[in-house]
Amino acid sequence: MTDRAAARAAKNALADRLSAQSGVVGIGLARRDTGYVVKVDVADADAAGRVPRDVDGVRVVTEVVGAIRPLRSRTA
Incomplete structure (x- = not known):
């Protein structure tokens, strides 16, 4: 089982490694049955x-x- 502290450290290390990779749109933590995992959201299968x-x-x-694109604000 991976605890949150270990997963956070791995997330930070991975974020440094992937910062220049195109197609990576988000990096975070997620809970699974076995504890925490690092979750990487990507734009396409090539990036994955x-x-x-x-x-x-x-x-x-x-x-x-x-x-991922920012929402455009609506004017009322």
């Missing part, structure tokens, strides 16, 4: 293929979510 399956013994899961 460049994400490692674990970092420092912490499992990494990816999800293809597509491109």
Whole structure:
């Protein structure tokens, strides 16, 4: 079981490694049955293929979510 502190450290290490990778749109923590995992949201399957399956013994899961764009504000 991975605790939150170990997962947070792995997330920070992975964020440094992936910061220059195109297609990575988000990195966070998620709870699973086995404790915490690092969750990486990517724009497409090509980007998912460049994400490692674990970092420092912490499992990494990816999800293809597509491109992320800011919401446009509406004027009332």
